[in-house]
Amino acid sequence: MNVDLDKIAVGGQSCGGAQVMRIADDKRIKTYMMFNSGMGDMTMAGANKESLQLLHGKVIYIEGGESDVAYNNALMDYDRINHVPVVFANHLTAGHGGTFAEKHGGSFARMTIDWLDWQFKAKDNSHVFTEKDLTDYPGWTVKSKNFSK
Numbered sequence: 001m002n003v004d005l006d007k008i009a010v011g012g013q014s015c016g017g018a019q020v021m022r023i024a025d026d027k028r029i030k031t032y033m034m035f036n037s038g039m040g041d042m043t044m045a046g047a048n049k050e051s052l053q054l055l056h057g058k059v060i061y062i063e064g065g066e067s068d069v070a071y072n073n074a075l076m077d078y079d080r081i082n083h084v085p086v087v088f089a090n091h092l093t094a095g096h097g098g099t100f101a102e103k104h105g106g107s108f109a110r111m112t113i114d115w116l117d118w119q120f121k122a123k124d125n126s127h128v129f130t131e132k133d134l135t136d137y138p139g140w141t142v143k144s145k146n147f148s149k
Contacts, residue, residue: 006030007120011112012037014070014096021047024054031119032059033112036096040073052080060087060115060129062108064094078143087115087129087144091137107137 009031012020017037022045024032032055039049059081061074068074071090078088089111091099099106117123127133132142 009033009116009119011035013098013100015044017070018044018047021045021051021054024051025056027056030057031115032057033115034059034061034074034077035108035112036062036064036068036070036098038063038070038072038074038077040076042073049076049080052077053083055081055084058085058087058119060089062098062111063088063090064096064098065090065092068094068096070096078145082146085144085146087142089129090141092139092141107140111137111140 005028007030008028010020010023010029011033013035014037017034018039020032020034021039038061039047039051041049061078063071063074065071074088078086091107098108100108114125114128118125129142130144130147134140134142
């Protein structure tokens with residue numbers, strides 16, 4: 001088995017997002033995926049809001065709406081990240097568990113696959129993330145910043 005070191009993604013759900021931020025400075029990482037997670041002003045797993053400055057690849061936050069306990073922390077992170085491309089994808093009613101319990105992981109899984117296909121397989125799904133084309137994602141909102149036109 002071979003691993004393509006040019007295509008390394010890390011992701012964490014809930015408290016697992018702190019583990020992602022703990023290794024934010026690893027130069028092998030090309031994209032970070034935060035599911036129902038955000039640092040905000042807390043410290044956990046050796047990471048805190050200063051860890052955001054160590055990010056060097058594209059970041060996506062996939063959140064479950066205002067009822068998601070991590071929603072406000074993720075919003076704070078999004079507002080603080082100004083040096084790398086970042087997306088805030090929000091399912092308005094999914095809550096902290098997202099749609100992972102649905103068949104095939106639901107729309108959280110589809111959003112993740114669209115992201116990874118765009119980042120690593122040259123499939124142009126940019127319209128979902130930078131142009132807010134949510135035709136295939138009813139009940140979602142998306143905002144993004146720091147992407148080149």
